[in-house]
Structure formats: C-alpha cells, structure tokens
Amino acid sequence: MVKAPLKTDNVCVDREEKVEHTNDTDSGTGQLNQLFSFGAAQFSSCRHSPSKYVSQFSSCRHSPSKYVCTTTTHKRGESKTVTVTYQCCYGFRRLDNQGQCVKVDLKPMTDLMGELGGAEFMKMVKSVNMGDTLESKNLTVFVPNDEAVKQYESEIYATNNLRFRRRIEDNDVLSGESDKDYLSPSDMVLSHVIPGIVDMNEVSKKGEEEEDCRFV
Structure with missing residues (x-):
C-alpha cells in the first residue's frame, strides 16, 4: 500500500x-x-x-x-x-x-470565459446556442483571446466579400454553391472543446517530481 x-x-x-x-x-x-x-x-x-x-x-x-x-x-x-x-x-x-x-468557487463556464479575456469567444458560443451544452457536460474549453476571435471573424468577412464579388462577375450569385475552406462558428467552438476535465499542470508536466516508492 x-x-x-x-x-x-x-x-x-x-x-x-x-x-x-x-x-x-x-x-x-x-x-x-x-x-x-x-x-x-x-x-x-x-x-x-x-x-x-x-x-x-x-x-x-x-x-x-x-x-x-x-x-x-x-x-x-x-x-x-x-x-x-x-x-x-x-x-x-x-x-x-x-x-x-x-x-x-465554481462559476458558469460562459461567465468565466469573459473573466479570462475570452468575451468574444463567449459571444460566439452564445450565438450558436452552445452555452447549455458546455455547462451540462464535463468538458475542457481552450478559450482563444479576443484578438484571435476578431481576426477569425475579419477573415471570414473578407473571404465572403471576395466570393460574392467573383460570383457577380461570373453571373453566379444565386447558385448557393460555396467551397468552405474555413470553420463555421459552431465548428470553431467545437474545435476548442475536448471531452473530460484536463488539468493544464498535467499537460505541461511542470512541477512534476518523482517520489521514492514505498512498500507495506
């Protein structure tokens, strides 16, 4: 033992x-x-x-x-x-x-996101109605900062505008076809979530020490 x-x-x-x-x-x-x-x-x-x-x-x-x-x-x-x-x-x-x-003290995950500098990601979670899912299950969420989320949204906006202009030039505005080469907001949220509770100390292995074994 x-x-x-x-x-x-x-x-x-x-x-x-x-x-x-x-x-x-x-x-x-x-x-x-x-x-x-x-x-x-x-x-x-x-x-x-x-x-x-x-x-x-x-x-x-x-x-x-x-x-x-x-x-x-x-x-x-x-x-x-x-x-x-x-x-x-x-x-x-x-x-x-x-x-x-x-x-x-345990806080709702969406509230904690805002305190950790992830207010924009929190808005994205709520916009795709995934707040209840994150709260009801044992999950670990890697929250991107606001700057990263804003950059993602800017890139999507620019990409959509470019495709729209190209369709106008090709008279293909109403085709509805689109080759998605970026993550949708819901996919973006899911890509930052893994099942279970992950301790970052275990991931980084910082502070880990070996102990002498003891037999009884």
Missing part, C-alpha cells in the same frame, strides 16, 4: 487494475532476492523456486494537482499493473502545492 501525501479530507481516490497474460517461462533454480534502485524508483525481485518467480516495480509521482502511484507485479504467465490516483474531489483544489484540498 502506498500512502499519498494528501490529507484524507476531500480527496478522491481512483484505482485502476490491468492484468495481462504472458508466455514467460522460468527455468532458474534456487533462491534469489534482489533490490535495485533507479533514482526515485525501486525494482525488487524474489525467486523462491523454479515454479514461482515474482518481480515488482513501483513508482510514484506528483504534480500540483494529483499524486499517482503505479505498481506492476510480474509472475510466471501474468503481469498485473495497479494504478492509484489521489486528487482533490470536484469543487476542491490544492493551493500553493499544500497537502490540503480547499473548496473553490
């Missing part, structure tokens, strides 16, 4: 187990006990008999938002990996890399 450096209050634990079957065989004899240390991780192996061979590798790492420990156990014909993740529950957050999870 690995103890996380987080206090138990408001900490959620996720445990994932994966078992794989292999064709490994062991022809060794006698007993062998070994312990290897690789930086912040440890690898231990014990061979008790030709029919029983067990090796175990465990490592832990932490970032500003979570603490993850992975233990892989190999024995003849089977590999088992257990990953335990400790992180603050929804609505709580670690502040200043302290071990305590503190409650934070």
